[in-house]
Amino acid sequence: MGEGRVVIPGEKLGVIEEFVPGENVYVNGRGCLRSEALGVLRITRNKVHVSPIRSLEIPLKFGELVLAEVWVSETARFIVKIVARWHPFKLLTNPVSGWIMKDEEENKLIRVGDLILAKVESALYNQIILSIAGGKELGVIYAKCLKCSVPLKKLGNTLVCPSCESIHLDRKISPYYGTNPFSRGE
C-alpha cells in the first residue's frame, strides 16, 4: 500500500481486518482506515500511521501554480497553507501560509479543509496572495463532507457526498478534482 508515499486527508489506507490505526488515522463506519492528515504513510508491523507534512518554503513566483489547503475563513479572506509547487511538482519542506482575498466571486468558492490548485497573485514582502479566479484548471481538487468526513465525489459540476448524498454547489472545481496530486511527483 505504499509505505513512504504521501497521502491526502480522507484517503483510504486499508481495512480494519488488515491494519490497526495509528497516529492521524481514523476508522470510518465501514471499517476503512483513512488518513486524517496530509502526510507520509508509515507502516510499523500491522500499524498504520501518517506523519503530517509541516509544509513549505521556497520563494514563489508571480503566476506560478501551487497546491494549498484552506485553513481558515475570515470575513474578507481565506488563510491557506501552501504545500507544493505544481509544475514541476515539488512538496515544500517548510510551512508557508498565504491568503485568498474574497473580493472576487470565484475566490469565495472554496471551503475550509479543501485542497486547491491556485495561482500566485503576489508574493511581495513575504506575503503570498493566491487566487483561483480565472484559469480553468484552478479550483478545488479535494473536498470532504463536513458531516461525514468522507471525500466528496464529482458529478458534473457539483460535488456529492457518497454517504449522506448531500449536494455541494459552493465550489469552483478543478479538472484535477479527485486525483491524488502527490502521485505527480513520482
Ligand SMILES: [Zn+2]
Ligand atoms: Zn456527507
